[in-house]
Amino acid sequence: MRLRCPVCGKTYDEPVQRCECGEPVEFEPFSGEPYIGKTVWERFWDFWPIEPVLELSLGEGDTPLVRSKLGDEFGVRLYLKNETVNPTWSFKDRGTFLALSHALKASYKAVGTVSTGNMAASVSAYASRFGLRAKILVSQSASDEKLKAVSVYGGEVIRVLGDYGRLYFESLAIGEKLGIYFINSDNPFRIEGYKGIAFEIAEEISPDYVLIPTSSGGLFRGIAKGFIELKESELIDELPTLIAVQAEGCSPICTAFREGKARIERFKRPKTIAKAIANPYPPSGNAVLKLLREFGWKCVSVSDEEILEAQRKLAGEGLFVQPASATGVAALRKLELPEGARVVSILTGSGLKTPGDVQAGKIKECPLGRLEGCLKGA
Amino acid sequence: MRLRCPVCGKTYDEPVQRCECGEPVEFEPFSGEPYIGKTVWERFWDFWPIEPVLELSLGEGDTPLVRSKLGDEFGVRLYLKNETVNPTWSFKDRGTFLALSHALKASYKAVGTVSTGNMAASVSAYASRFGLRAKILVSQSASDEKLKAVSVYGGEVIRVLGDYGRLYFESLAIGEKLGIYFINSDNPFRIEGYKGIAFEIAEEISPDYVLIPTSSGGLFRGIAKGFIELKESELIDELPTLIAVQAEGCSPICTAFREGKARIERFKRPKTIAKAIANPYPPSGNAVLKLLREFGWKCVSVSDEEILEAQRKLAGEGLFVQPASATGVAALRKLELPEGARVVSILTGSGLKTPGDVQAGKIKECPLGRLEGCLKGA
Numbered sequence: 001m002r003l004r005c006p007v008c009g010k011t012y013d014e015p016v017q018r019c020e021c022g023e024p025v026e027f028e029p030f031s032g033e034p035y036i037g038k039t040v041w042e043r044f045w046d047f048w049p050i051e052p053v054l055e056l057s058l059g060e061g062d063t064p065l066v067r068s069k070l071g072d073e074f075g076v077r078l079y080l081k082n083e084t085v086n087p088t089w090s091f092k093d094r095g096t097f098l099a100l101s102h103a104l105k106a107s108y109k110a111v112g113t114v115s116t117g118n119m120a121a122s123v124s125a126y127a128s129r130f131g132l133r134a135k136i137l138v139s140q141s142a143s144d145e146k147l148k149a150v151s152v153y154g155g156e157v158i159r160v161l162g163d164y165g166r167l168y169f170e171s172l173a174i175g176e177k178l179g180i181y182f183i184n185s186d187n188p189f190r191i192e193g194y195k196g197i198a199f200e201i202a203e204e205i206s207p208d209y210v211l212i213p214t215s216s217g218g219l220f221r222g223i224a225k226g227f228i229e230l231k232e233s234e235l236i237d238e239l240p241t242l243i244a245v246q247a248e249g250c251s252p253i254c255t256a257f258r259e260g261k262a263r264i265e266r267f268k269r270p271k272t273i274a275k276a277i278a279n280p281y282p283p284s285g286n287a288v289l290k291l292l293r294e295f296g297w298k299c300v301s302v303s304d305e306e307i308l309e310a311q312r313k314l315a316g317e318g319l320f321v322q323p324a325s326a327t328g329v330a331a332l333r334k335l336e337l338p339e340g341a342r343v344v345s346i347l348t349g350s351g352l353k354t355p356g357d358v359q360a361g362k363i364k365e366c367p368l369g370r371l372e373g374c375l376k377g378a
Numbered sequence: 379m380r381l382r383c384p385v386c387g388k389t390y391d392e393p394v395q396r397c398e399c400g401e402p403v404e405f406e407p408f409s410g411e412p413y414i415g416k417t418v419w420e421r422f423w424d425f426w427p428i429e430p431v432l433e434l435s436l437g438e439g440d441t442p443l444v445r446s447k448l449g450d451e452f453g454v455r456l457y458l459k460n461e462t463v464n465p466t467w468s469f470k471d472r473g474t475f476l477a478l479s480h481a482l483k484a485s486y487k488a489v490g491t492v493s494t495g496n497m498a499a500s501v502s503a504y505a506s507r508f509g510l511r512a513k514i515l516v517s518q519s520a521s522d523e524k525l526k527a528v529s530v531y532g533g534e535v536i537r538v539l540g541d542y543g544r545l546y547f548e549s550l551a552i553g554e555k556l557g558i559y560f561i562n563s564d565n566p567f568r569i570e571g572y573k574g575i576a577f578e579i580a581e582e583i584s585p586d587y588v589l590i591p592t593s594s595g596g597l598f599r600g601i602a603k604g605f606i607e608l609k610e611s612e613l614i615d616e617l618p619t620l621i622a623v624q625a626e627g628c629s630p631i632c633t634a635f636r637e638g639k640a641r642i643e644r645f646k647r648p649k650t651i652a653k654a655i656a657n658p659y660p661p662s663g664n665a666v667l668k669l670l671r672e673f674g675w676k677c678v679s680v681s682d683e684e685i686l687e688a689q690r691k692l693a694g695e696g697l698f699v700q701p702a703s704a705t706g707v708a709a710l711r712k713l714e715l716p717e718g719a720r721v722v723s724i725l726t727g728s729g730l731k732t733p734g735d736v737q738a739g740k741i742k743e744c745p746l747g748r749l750e751g752c753l754k755g756a
Binding site for chain 1: 411433435436437441442443444445460463464465466467490503504506507513515516522523525526527528529530531532533534535536537538539540541544545548549552553555556558690693694695696697698728729730731733736737738739740741742743744745746747749750752753754
């Protein structure tokens with residue numbers, strides 16, 4: 001910015017304090033867009049590894065914390081952190097935005113990810129928003145219908161024939177070679193983005209427990225890192241107890257934790273309705289195990305039946321979530337939490353993404369002429 | 379609340395100022411839940427007809443205003459008000475919350491609505507949240523698949539056989555008789571809820587134009603009332619020009635406006651991809667016409683082709699919307715707005731609700747062993 005004398009008009013590139021004519025100088029007029037609102041990115045400005053590219057934000061984060069009655073039968077105070085109202089309707093957007101901010105500053109022309117679900121849609125959307133190409137690697141079995149919500153944003157969708165598990169590492173290696181920045185489930189910028197969930201919770205309440213649906217481990221690590229940074233910064237006094245929640249049908253982290261193993265093992269024959277958390281060999285599994293042991297945290301797994309029951313109960317509170325998002329509430333029955341504990345459960349993604357997992361309710365038919373009787377009848 | 383003497387312990391039900399023992403009195407300790415956050419309901423507390431039942435809020439409203447490049451080719455500054463991140467992923471939640479607040483205070487045990495789409499899901503969700511029964515009247519042609527997103531919340535879905543257009547008025551009459559509070563498209567509490575969109579926009583920018591997808595007319599009336607109240611309260615200096623946008627295939631309001639008619643007429647053979655705004659005989663049509671004329675506002679209609687093009691462009695900005703929500707951006711081409719005008723377009727509902735309207739992108743196949751070549755190729 002240049003300085004200018006408001007009296008004689010002379011301009012200066014160096015930081016003088018008064019004009020040669022003796023008058024004061026001032027900066028030339030600024031023009032631009034104000035940053036709209038006061039977002040979690042701005043409130044916690046010191047806590048990000050890079051400056052978020054705010055002018056390309058889609059408004060990710062700053063999600064509501066909703067009070068729920070579903071804790072009542074367990075004697076706890078339950079709050080739901082509703083991540084289904086992010087721009088692509090899952091928590092992934094927080095991490096994607098920060099990772100794209102990095103990719104843009106680092107002059108990448110293309111980004112990629114390995115996912116068929118929430119992360120695929122999120123990376124496809126933000127890549128277009130940031131003006132970068134996107135390569136979305138999906139598994140052989142992903143349906144065309146499901147991939148619409150990914151390709152609609154303009155990302156290139158590539159169905160990879162072969163061992164999908166190997167893709168995580170292969171994509172990183174090939175991406176580095178070709179100059180494509182792969183933003184997979186536990187990319188370090190992604191982890192940073194998820195810290196915002198911890199920050200926002202801490203601004204509103206002091207939770208005793210946080211229930212986190214856990215698959216790759218990226219979300220768990222991000223929320224943990226957020227609370228740990230708040231504690232280290234003396235902004236909170238106590239860390240909450242974090243609880244990793246997995247589906248029984250795919251629970252490699254809980255299994256290793258329970259068996260006292262130092263490292264996770266590939267979960268054999270994974271099978272669960274909670275497909276968004278069905279990674280049989282989570283890339284951040286060992287990192288999560290270490291956190292659980294270091295802080296005395298917990299891992300709990302829930303059955304598909306319990307998940308579907310929790311999904312129904314959440315819908316009865318007005319919140320329709322993916323099966324994976326219901327695991328936290330499902331876990332309440334498995335845990336014996338102290339009376340009156342403040343518990344937050346993370347709702348990770350919208351139920352609209354997985355309509356096939358929901359039973360249609362019974363639909364009555366009624367001729368218009370008999371409407372009064374039909375309405376009375378119920 | 380009772381008063382208590384902190385010295386002798388005597389309690390009082392009447393508002394005394396000091397205890398008989400001569401010491402000061404104080405209110406007994408309060409306990410409860412703090413209202414989390416500082417919502418649009420609280421910031422504009424004086425502007426609602428009733429006290430919103432904040433403890434049952436799902437976090438509706440306070441949606442992001444996103445800066446868009448899509449105005450550049452028309453020389454305007456475009457902002458997108460993203461209503462797709464409401465709790466049931468459409469703007470309807472704002473109105474539903476306020477109408478349910480009324481229904482609860484007025485001791486109704488059941489509510490109802492006439493809708494097969496966004497409003498049906500919203501009323502079903504909030505009725506469950508508020509502990510009331512819901513009667514959702516849908517048309518004969520609504521598919522079971524689409525109704526899943528309604529019945530999942532627990533509302534009773536009734537497919538009415540007969541003239542769907544008559545249902546709006548019949549439901550109000552029968553509902554009144556049976557003690558079911560029908561929250562249809564232009565219920566007065568619903569209109570009040572939509573004012574929040576105007577309030578939030580005005581907190582962030584001073585728009586010159588606001589583009590509003592218009593069907594029943596409820597959303598248009600709500601946003602108009604919001605801006606008018608801000609002006610009357612001397613909180614803004616100028617009203618923006620509001621522009622009602624309709625689909626060419628169902629544009630009863632624009633037709634009557636163009637032809638100088640005092641009242642709308644039923645639109646014959648409505649046919650448009652923007653099903654959420656395809657009401658052929660909008661119940662608030664005459665009220666919208668009056669507003670358009672009184673304030674010198676505009677009505678513009680857009681073709682299905684233009685709508686789909688705008689939907690694709692919005693997805694390229696990272697925002698996947700229903701066809702109806704893309705009409706505002708589609709209208710930019712039809713309007714000759716002044717260079718540099720500040721324009722807000724309302725994105726009314728999520729694209730996940732209408733996946734059938736989107737073409738799947740082309741999907742490449744690639745064997746894992748040839749991944750490098752496939753990634754290079756693009």
